[in-house]
Amino acid sequence: MRAKTLLLAVFLCVVTATAVGAQSLAPAKPEQVGLSSERLQRITDSLKADVDKKIIPGAVILVARQGKIAFFEAVGVRDPATRVPMTKDTIFRIYSMSKPITSVSAMMLWEDGRFNLSEPVSKYLPQMGDLKVGVEKPDPNGGQPTLELVPAKRDMTIQDLFRHTSGLTYGFFGPGLVKRMYAEAKVWSDYPSNAELVDRLAKLPLLYQPGTTWDYSHATDVLGRLVEVISRQSLYQFEKERLLDPIGMKDTSFYVTDKTKQSRIAEPFLDDRSFGAGAEFNDPRVAQAAESGGGGMVGTAMDYARFLQMLLNGGTIDGKRILGPKTVAYMTADHVGTAISPGPLYLPGPGFGFGLGFAVRKDAGVSAFAGSVGEYNWGGAGGTYFWVDPKEDMFVVFMMQSPKHRVPYRYLLKDMVYAAITKPSK
Numbered sequence: 001m002r003a004k005t006l007l008l009a010v011f012l013c014v015v016t017a018t019a020v021g022a023q024s025l026a027p028a029k030p031e032q033v034g035l036s037s038e039r040l041q042r043i044t045d046s047l048k049a050d051v052d053k054k055i056i057p058g059a060v061i062l063v064a065r066q067g068k069i070a071f072f073e074a075v076g077v078r079d080p081a082t083r084v085p086m087t088k089d090t091i092f093r094i095y096s097m098s099k100p101i102t103s104v105s106a107m108m109l110w111e112d113g114r115f116n117l118s119e120p121v122s123k124y125l126p127q128m129g130d131l132k133v134g135v136e137k138p139d140p141n142g143g144q145p146t147l148e149l150v151p152a153k154r155d156m157t158i159q160d161l162f163r164h165t166s167g168l169t170y171g172f173f174g175p176g177l178v179k180r181m182y183a184e185a186k187v188w189s190d191y192p193s194n195a196e197l198v199d200r201l202a203k204l205p206l207l208y209q210p211g212t213t214w215d216y217s218h219a220t221d222v223l224g225r226l227v228e229v230i231s232r233q234s235l236y237q238f239e240k241e242r243l244l245d246p247i248g249m250k251d252t253s254f255y256v257t258d259k260t261k262q263s264r265i266a267e268p269f270l271d272d273r274s275f276g277a278g279a280e281f282n283d284p285r286v287a288q289a290a291e292s293g294g295g296g297m298v299g300t301a302m303d304y305a306r307f308l309q310m311l312l313n314g315g316t317i318d319g320k321r322i323l324g325p326k327t328v329a330y331m332t333a334d335h336v337g338t339a340i341s342p343g344p345l346y347l348p349g350p351g352f353g354f355g356l357g358f359a360v361r362k363d364a365g366v367s368a369f370a371g372s373v374g375e376y377n378w379g380g381a382g383g384t385y386f387w388v389d390p391k392e393d394m395f396v397v398f399m400m401q402s403p404k405h406r407v408p409y410r411y412l413l414k415d416m417v418y419a420a421i422t423k424p425s426k
Helices: 002-022 037-052 098-111 158-163 177-185 194-202 219-231 235-247 301-312 325-331 403-419
Strands: 058-065 068-076 092-095 132-137 146-151 274-276 297-299 352-354 359-361 376-379 385-389 394-399
Touching (some): 037 058, 037 068, 098 219, 098 235, 132 177, 194 219, 301 394
Antiparallel strands (some): 352 359, 359 376, 376 385
């Protein structure tokens, strides 16, 4: 009997130790994972200084390495109007950081064998076939250019949607007659359903021939509609069932209709609510028909950290397998190459390619900010940003609501976080 009791005790110790060892995102001192506490503190000091100068209302930053949270700070206020302090569980509009979530969701269906990337989008969304491309023709007399509509040489593929080479565009970034048509059509202003948005986009010309040019666009919104059609669920229903709930992203959604959570929503300064022509901050407390796969979600730093740790782990977290490791590697490889033009507004920037939902670093140098080859990242127009660095076994989540200052902070944080690394990853 004593021997059985002893064996049971040993077994329970092993199980407990295994469970503790497998715990994802437990806190750790920076030095335990090769980071400098002193240098990370400089980030907090810099953010606090900017809060004091009223450059930003507040922010949350989380740095994780080797599966541990080494740095997790909230500074400033959640809402300039109420002056309620920023907290780590504050809910932010993540806008285009929705795109990686939609891309992962779509790739789950790809792993299920429901589609392949080379298929035309029109196979599932017929209205997206046989579209016209708008070509600007200059006036030889120096007048205004005119728009000539020419047939697309091929239909956009599903891969084109993931990597922003579909020919679609946005109407609030950059000049041009096609972009003006998008803006004047107000395809997004009344928050239509994904089905209605696709119908509207199908009536407009493409900006480029599919597969020729990278241009930031509504492509991920169309991808979200593709998820709906293939899964026969709303985008949120599919994401909640297959991704958000399984990995514990409890505060990530398209709207915050739970009144007990609404006070946790971060707000920008009143004069910093626009991120493009006709593009203003929405109120996520009011549910709309829209479930924008390209820019409609809200969430917390910790929720997004769980999503990124899952990717860094090769598609799994806490025993829940979301994607296969080869799928994650495929998504975070460059899918643009040299045959596709970067276009005049190539947001990934020099030294970066683009994968299936992420900017992907190809060169150790070239870019004006620090990083490692193989890093992947993206940001939201409202001020949020993330990057994952597999070489350093590290990721960073930054949450704030300040469109004016979103780009400068990406440079600042990258340089300061990499400066805090004191030991190579194990």
